[in-house]
Amino acid sequence: MPTTRQYDLILVGGGIMSATFAVLLRQANPDLKMIVLERLDNVSMESSNAWNNAGTGHAALCELNYMPDDPSGNLPSAEKAISINQQFQESREFWSSLVKDGVLGEPETFIHSVPHMTFVQGAKDVSYLERRFKALKDQPLFAGIEFSKDFEQIAKWAPIMIEGRPSSEIAATRIEQGTDVDYGALTEQLFAWLKTKDVEVLTSHEVRALYRNNGLWQVAGKNTDSKFEFSSPRVFVGAGGWALKLLQKAKIKEINGYGTFPVSGHFFKTENPELVARHQAKVYSQAAVGAPPMSVPHLDTRVIDGKTSLLFGPFAGLNLKFLKNGSWLDLPASIRFGNIVSYLSVALKNFPLVIYLVKEIFKSSKQKLESLREFVPNAKTEDWQLYEAGQRAQVIKPVNGLGVLQFGTEVISSADGSIAGLLGASPGASVATRVMLDVATRMFPESQNAWMKGIANSVPSYGLKLNDDPSKARESLSATAKTLKLKA
Numbered sequence: 286m287p288t289t290r291q292y293d294l295i296l297v298g299g300g301i302m303s304a305t306f307a308v309l310l311r312q313a314n315p316d317l318k319m320i321v322l323e324r325l326d327n328v329s330m331e332s333s334n335a336w337n338n339a340g341t342g343h344a345a346l347c348e349l350n351y352m353p354d355d356p357s358g359n360l361p362s363a364e365k366a367i368s369i370n371q372q373f374q375e376s377r378e379f380w381s382s383l384v385k386d387g388v389l390g391e392p393e394t395f396i397h398s399v400p401h402m403t404f405v406q407g408a409k410d411v412s413y414l415e416r417r418f419k420a421l422k423d424q425p426l427f428a429g430i431e432f433s434k435d436f437e438q439i440a441k442w443a444p445i446m447i448e449g450r451p452s453s454e455i456a457a458t459r460i461e462q463g464t465d466v467d468y469g470a471l472t473e474q475l476f477a478w479l480k481t482k483d484v485e486v487l488t489s490h491e492v493r494a495l496y497r498n499n500g501l502w503q504v505a506g507k508n509t510d511s512k513f514e515f516s517s518p519r520v521f522v523g524a525g526g527w528a529l530k531l532l533q534k535a536k537i538k539e540i541n542g543y544g545t546f547p548v549s550g551h552f553f554k555t556e557n558p559e560l561v562a563r564h565q566a567k568v569y570s571q572a573a574v575g576a577p578p579m580s581v582p583h584l585d586t587r588v589i590d591g592k593t594s595l596l597f598g599p600f601a602g603l604n605l606k607f608l609k610n611g612s613w614l615d616l617p618a619s620i621r622f623g624n625i626v627s628y629l630s631v632a633l634k635n636f637p638l639v640i641y642l643v644k645e646i647f648k649s650s651k652q653k654l655e656s657l658r659e660f661v662p663n664a665k666t667e668d669w670q671l672y673e674a675g676q677r678a679q680v681i682k683p684v685n686g687l688g689v690l691q692f693g694t695e696v697i698s699s700a701d702g703s704i705a706g707l708l709g710a711s712p713g714a715s716v717a718t719r720v721m722l723d724v725a726t727r728m729f730p731e732s733q734n735a736w737m738k739g740i741a742n743s744v745p746s747y748g749l750k751l752n753d754d755p756s757k758a759r760e761s762l763s764a765t766a767k768t769l770k771l772k773a
């Protein structure tokens with residue numbers, strides 16, 4: 286018989302979301318009895334691992350998908366971009382407080398200043414980027430953003446993108462406050478601290494069953510050589526791509542109608558010191574027609590384990606796994622009577638996405654190199670190696686009886702707040718602080734007043750509209766830049 290130990294909270298999954306949630310809770314309540322269950326033999330091995338994601342501190346400084354033109358060609362308000370920026374700023378504030386408290390190590394072990402740029406070609410996109418720049422340049426959270434259509438200026442910002450490029454209409458924006466984040470290192474450091482604070486972190490423990498018994502959740506599964514079963518009044522499902530499957534097992538009605546759509550990703554990588562030294566930016570561009578926002582091409586400086594490299598991608602692929610270390614049965618096994626209409630309607634309504642994916646899957650190495658040369662005209666095959674990043678599980682949300690592809694992170698919780706989980710990807714890890722604070726308010730509503738004091742110290746912008754208060758926005762940007770050793 287497996288042992289049954291009782292906890293105040295069981296967290297399933299050893300990624301950045303569980304780590305962030307557990308740290309927030311441990312700081313708020315040193316007595317909360319928590320356990321983390323991770324199926325792999327270490328934490329941070331799936332999407333949160335540095336090599337499995339692109340490490341962008343998503344703050345809408347360069348990603349066009351947070352502010353696209355509307356169907357009639359008019360730029361919408363900057364509201365969504367400002368909201369994403371504020372959420373990342375809350376993460377910067379939280380990480381700053383953790384550095385000061387000694388929970389996290391030196392900032393350069395997980396975050397670096399890397400300017401964020403957007404680069405576009407052709408009259409339509411140049412006009413769009415100029416309008417976007419004008420809409421953002423006076424927003425306090427976007428202070429310092431620059432725009433240029435000049436070859437020479439853009440060559441100063443990103444020389445390898447201009448060398449060998451025939452004369453054409455181009456434009457770029459650039460902002461110094463952009464970041465590259467090693468979410469893997471961050472996650473590992475958070476778990477290392479949690480272990481010193483009496484949080485049990487059990488690896489090689491795969492959760493296979495979740496059910497209610499006498500008002501408690503029973504969480505059962507298998508480790509390498511035996512079975513386990515734990516109980517708790519509350520469960521957080523931070524299982525990444527497998528959250529859908531576990532929430533379905535828990536049989537909460539709030540998951541009915543939801544599905545997830547897996548998209549794998551490959552990147553080109555180079556460690557050629559000459560190239561690495563000559564490109565210091567994360568440069569995002571316009572997505573291909575039909576491409577999901579997370580497939581926007583970008584050329585990035587990455588700093589992982591103290592070593593700098595460049596990556597370009599992603600190249601999307603279709604496989605049926607919801608996790609990189611998942612199963613080919615993930616997608617078929619997730620189909621239920623309650624969500625089959627969602628899956629079918631998404632497939633029918635998103636035909637351009639289907640076409641895009643088919644094109645991506647059949648892209649030859651030569652075509653992939655051509656895509657890279659749109660960014661780096663003189664790219665040489667021998668410098669760039671293709672590698673497989675993490676698996677994204679895009680949310681399919683039921684809306685009016687049909688499915689809608691949702692681009693973002695979706696919190697699903699039972700009506701009584703006893704169980705909550707996360708579906709979806711981008712902006713993902715960047716906004717882990719906001720997402721987990723929202724989950725905390727759903728799962729521990731009675732504790733909010735007591736906790737708000739601590740949260741106000743570590744995430745002072747939470748609940749405020751930073752961008753509406755220029756002096757507060759400046760103060761938050763420069764204080765976090767100072768602690769995290771970033772450019773303001």
Ligand SMILES: Cc1cc2nc3c(=O)[nH]c(=O)nc-3n(C[C@H](O)[C@H](O)[C@H](O)COP(=O)(O)OP(=O)(O)OC[C@H]3O[C@@H](n4cnc5c(N)ncnc54)[C@H](O)[C@@H]3O)c2cc1C
Binds near residue numbers: 333337343716
């Ligand atoms: C290609 C790619 C690029 C990305 N780029 C960015 C980016 O630039 N910026 C950004 O902010 N975000 C990015 N993201 C998104 C970001 O990586 C994720 O949002 C974030 O890492 C999710 O964290 P998580 O803790 O929810 O999931 P994960 O890190 O996937 O962790 C889930 C954990 O749960 C475990 N698990 C699953 N099922 C079970 C079970 N039954 N029992 C026990 N354990 C289980 C898994 O093994 C895994 O360790 C990217 C993602 C991908 C795939």
